[in-house]
Amino acid sequence: MSVATGDTWAGVDVGSTTTKAVVIDGRCEVLASHVVPSGTDLGRAASTCLEEVLRAAGGPAPRAVVATGFGRSAVKGADGAVTEITCHGRGAFLEFPEAITVVDIGGQDTKVISIDRTGRRVGFRMNRKCSAGTGTFLEEIAHRLGVPLGDLDAMARRSKKAAPLSSYCTVFASTEMLSRIRAGEPIEDLVRGAYESVVRRVVELTALRGTVVVTGGVVAFNPIVAEILGSVSGADVRVPRRPQLIGALGAALVAKDGLRVHQEQEV
Amino acid sequence: MAEHFLGLDRSARTGDRKVAWCTSVGPAELLRAMDFDVYFPENHGAMLGTTRLAMDYIPVANAAGYSPDICSYLTSDVGAFLRGATPLTRAYDIRSVPRPDVLVYSTNQCRDVQEWFTFYARRFGAPCIGIAAPRSVGELADAQVDDVRLQLEALVPHLERVAGRPLDVEALKRTVGLSLRATRLWAEVLGTAARSPAPLTFFDGAIHMGPIVVLRGTQQAVDYYELLLREMRERVRDGVAAVEGERHRLYWEGMPVWGRLRALSELFASLGCAVVASTYCNSWVFDAFDPSDPFRSMAKAYTSIFIARSEEVKQRYLEGMLERFAIDGIVFHDSRTCPNNSNSRYGLPQRLQEATGVPALVLDGDLNDLRCFSDEQARTNIEAFVEQLGG
Numbered sequence: 001m002s003v004a005t006g007d008t009w010a011g012v013d014v015g016s017t018t019t020k021a022v023v024i025d026g027r028c029e030v031l032a033s034h035v036v037p038s039g040t041d042l043g044r045a046a047s048t049c050l051e052e053v054l055r056a057a058g059g060p061a062p063r064a065v066v067a068t069g070f071g072r073s074a075v076k077g078a079d080g081a082v083t084e085i086t087c088h089g090r091g092a093f094l095e096f097p098e099a100i101t102v103v104d105i106g107g108q109d110t111k112v113i114s115i116d117r118t119g120r121r122v123g124f125r126m127n128r129k130c131s132a133g134t135g136t137f138l139e140e141i142a143h144r145l146g147v148p149l150g151d152l153d154a155m156a157r158r159s160k161k162a163a164p165l166s167s168y169c170t171v172f173a174s175t176e177m178l179s180r181i182r183a184g185e186p187i188e189d190l191v192r193g194a195y196e197s198v199v200r201r202v203v204e205l206t207a208l209r210g211t212v213v214v215t216g217g218v219v220a221f222n223p224i225v226a227e228i229l230g231s232v233s234g235a236d237v238r239v240p241r242r243p244q245l246i247g248a249l250g251a252a253l254v255a256k257d258g259l260r261v262h263q264e265q266e267v
Numbered sequence: 268m269a270e271h272f273l274g275l276d277r278s279a280r281t282g283d284r285k286v287a288w289c290t291s292v293g294p295a296e297l298l299r300a301m302d303f304d305v306y307f308p309e310n311h312g313a314m315l316g317t318t319r320l321a322m323d324y325i326p327v328a329n330a331a332g333y334s335p336d337i338c339s340y341l342t343s344d345v346g347a348f349l350r351g352a353t354p355l356t357r358a359y360d361i362r363s364v365p366r367p368d369v370l371v372y373s374t375n376q377c378r379d380v381q382e383w384f385t386f387y388a389r390r391f392g393a394p395c396i397g398i399a400a401p402r403s404v405g406e407l408a409d410a411q412v413d414d415v416r417l418q419l420e421a422l423v424p425h426l427e428r429v430a431g432r433p434l435d436v437e438a439l440k441r442t443v444g445l446s447l448r449a450t451r452l453w454a455e456v457l458g459t460a461a462r463s464p465a466p467l468t469f470f471d472g473a474i475h476m477g478p479i480v481v482l483r484g485t486q487q488a489v490d491y492y493e494l495l496l497r498e499m500r501e502r503v504r505d506g507v508a509a510v511e512g513e514r515h516r517l518y519w520e521g522m523p524v525w526g527r528l529r530a531l532s533e534l535f536a537s538l539g540c541a542v543v544a545s546t547y548c549n550s551w552v553f554d555a556f557d558p559s560d561p562f563r564s565m566a567k568a569y570t571s572i573f574i575a576r577s578e579e580v581k582q583r584y585l586e587g588m589l590e591r592f593a594i595d596g597i598v599f600h601d602s603r604t605c606p607n608n609s610n611s612r613y614g615l616p617q618r619l620q621e622a623t624g625v626p627a628l629v630l631d632g633d634l635n636d637l638r639c640f641s642d643e644q645a646r647t648n649i650e651a652f653v654e655q656l657g658g
Contacts, residue, residue, distance in 0.1 A: 070643065085651035109644065121655045123620075126648055128631045261654040 010053065010062040011251025012046050013084060014038060014071030017107030017135060018217055019045040020248040023057035028094060028253065032056035033245050042071030064255040068247055070108070080259040085111055085124050087250030090261075092213040093119045094253060095240045099210040103202055104247070105218040105225065107135040112205045125206040130169075133201025135218045137170045141194045144174035145187065152191055153222045159192035173197060199228045212237045220244035268477055270487075272359050278304040279365035285430055288370040288387065290380045291480050292550070292569055294398070294419055296446050296561070298371060299484040300439035301430045306365050307481050308383065312340030314354045315347055316525025316635035324350060325636055338379035339604040339635035345386055367393045369429045371422065375400035375575045377607040396425050400570060405577040407570060415566035440558040442484040443565065447556035452492030453479045454552040457544065459499040461592050464508030465543040466499045469519045470532035471509060472548035479551040514539035515656050516593055520546050520585065521600030522608050522634040527642070534646060538653045544592040546573050546585070546610075574608055581610055582619055589625050596656050598649075599629045603639035628652040 008031060012021040015038060022033045034053040038045045046067065054062070067075035068087040075081065088104040093115050102113040110133050114123040131137055142149040163185055167173040177190045198218070212235040214226045220243045230237035240246055254261055278284040287303035289295050291310065298305045315321040321339065324346030329335050331349060333342050347353055348364065355361040370384040370393060381397060388395035398418045401411045423434050456475070459466050467475075475495060482488035501507075517535065519542050524531060535542055550573055557564035573584060589597065597619065599611035606612065616627035630648055633639035 070647075083647050083651040083654060085647065086654045123626065124651060124655070125629070126644060 008057060008059060008062045009252045009255040010050065010057075010065045011087065011248040011253070011255060012050050012053075012065065012067050012069075012075055012078070013087065013245075013247035013251060014042050014046050014067065014069040014075060015084075015106055015217070015247070016070045016109075018244070019049045019069070019071070020245050021046075021049040021053040022245050022248040022252050023053055023062060024249065024252045024256065026256075028256070030242070030245070030249065032058075033242065033248070035244065038071065042074035043076055046071065046075040062255070064259070066251040066255040066259065068251040068254075070106075079255065082251060082254050082259075082261055084247045084250075085113055085126075086121065086261045087247045087254065088215050089113045089115050089121045089124075089250065090119070090253045091246035091248075091250030092215055092240060094249065096211060096213050096238060101208045101210055101212045101235075103208070103212055103214045103229065104216040105134065105198065105202065105214065106216045107139075107218075110134055110202055110205065112202065112208070114206075114209065123206070127201065127205065132168055132170055132173075133198050135216075137173070137198060138194065138218065138222065140170050140174050141177065141191070144178060145181075145191075150221065152194075153224050155188050156192040156195050156224050159186070159188040161189055162192040162196050163189040165190070165193050165197045195222070195224055195228050196232070198225060199232050202229065203233050208233050208235050211235070214239050215243045215246040217244045268481070269359055271481055272355055272361060275304050275306050275365040276355075276359070276361045285368040286365045287426075287429075288367045288384060290372045290376065290384075290397075292375055292572055292574075293371055293373040294422065294565060294569070296439060296442040296484045296565060297419065297422065297426070297434075300442045301426055301432065301434055303369070303426075303430065304365070305481075306367070308344055308364075308387075309340055309380075310477070310481050311353070311355075311364060312344045312635065313523075313525050314358075315343040316340075316523075317528060318354045318357075319526045319637065320347065320352070320354055321526065321635040322637055323347075324352065325638075335604070335636065335638075337604060338377065338383070339633055341379050341383040341386075342604075343635045344383070348387075348390075367391055369393055369426065370395040371426075372397035373400050373569060374398065374402075375569055375572060377574075377605075394425065394429065396422055398422070398569075400575060402575055403577050404570060404575050405580060407567070411570060412563060412567045415570050416563045419562050419566055436561070439561045443556050443561045444558035445486060445489055446484045446553070447558065449479055449483055449485075449488040449492055450551065450553045450556065452489065452496050454549070456492055456496050456499055457548055457552070459496075459503055460509075460541075460543040462503050463516065463593065464506065464510065464513040465516070465541045466502035466507055466509055468509045468532065468535075469523075469542040469545040469548060470528055470535075472545065473523045473528060476548050476551060483551070508541070510536045510539065510541035512539055513541045515541070515595045515653060517542045518544050518585075518589060518592065518594045518597040519600065520597055520610055522602040522605050523547060524600065524602075524632045524637075524640055525635055526637045527632075527640065527645075530642070531645070531649075534649060538650065540653060542598070544588055544594070546588070547608075549588075550574065578613055578615055582615060582622070585615075585619055586623055589619075589623055594625055596652060597625055597627045598652070599627060601629050601631050603631070603633040604636055605634050626652070626655060 321343035327346035553568035
């Protein structure tokens, strides 16, 4: 698709925890991005996020806006809505144009998305109706341990040996951690064990093939997840430059392609 | 259907006719031939699911010791009974399920039915008899058919005692003949969806299957499907589509999500998808009935059903269905409390996709327990699947 220079497209990814928006230009470069908490009013979060990102990008209104994410249907004024599964695939493939498996770990769900070498999605799998292996799991752990969420990554890195958690359930896992800390086990080892639990939930969803690209807010703030995923799966694991924005970027790419969900690259 | 339930209620209250409870793929022909009024608890379970009353009663059964991990037909039905409730009250002004004189099960679908029927046998002090059917059957062996035939024949003296009359073999032959006619008509009805656009969907079939389950072996079932088949043929002739602008043709594998039948039907239709075929609706197509050999043919019919077969046979069956109905994608419903009819748990979707190239989606949910079903996750999964198909 050939467009005049200066044309822009926007994507907004309304997740369960945060809402992200990006504006791209005709070369698919990100001109501006913005992130706000999703809160309880998803439509409002989307409007705020879009207003901010468009102000930051400057220039005329975008040619099209596509919404994605958990709250995609709450976005008013979008030209279309596409699932985050398509958008994470599109966004990740832009940076890694090869056969990849995208692992998107979000606030309340985890998706594993298989993309072939042409960029076409050939399969996907979502977590079951359970928060195990998602950002919510880590939030609960931080809350129960009384440590800031942002400190978990550094704590896990101080661990000398992960202490595996036996519980699958988020609530039971956090109470198990508390009991074991009281029994004298190092908190760092248990936090590392919690990260390994997140990764185990991912690798048991489906087989990971080819290069693995980890996207979403969890890896953006907990890069250790990608490292553990690499060591557990043995896969070549990459993290894009802006992992949290990949869904919004994918939505902007779909907007640019005239709402066609499959990207059009020739092999 | 109203006549069926009102008749059962009358039989149970007046004692005019003996009432037999039967599993949905159990030996209904034998019971009808002995003039039992036949009641199917699974049908009642589906009614609890579609009305979403199941969500009120499953916890009651859980509290009585029936785990949330076992069949949610069982837990919703037992829970409703413990509360003295039934959807039949609202539908037909019937106070309760009909009191059984005998309960007859077959484990050809699962063992939960045996526990389910045993619960009621204890409550009502009625005899509970049944067939321990072979499971995971590969090529159906004569020995397996004969095993079930002998078990069917062994039921007869018990049933004769309850019925107070001997079995009339000619009546059994006539009943098997009526079942054969109804099942052939039902197969033809479902087969009309091989045409594009399909005149009916799986969601329509899940409603229209009522008579093949509860009226099998009666003239009413034959009449119903003759009428339905005429209507479907007219729709095919006139090009009437169940889903306007049918863009993708999908296959549903596994149990329905009864409490979301309409929502899922509307979601698929809004995406231009016609779910044109299913294993579930075809599970009441019995090719093997033969009026001249009623016991053996019933044994064969009820042992060769999909749910009782090996993974290899299931895959072969699905490959045939995907081709016959020109399917673009298959949705496997992984029904949390129904392991026996969740066919995604031993790698079948992956093997099927590899063999046919038809993409598969596994949808987590349940037949009746909506605590196991997430509307939002289901919507995202289905929309993403349709996008993958070329949305």
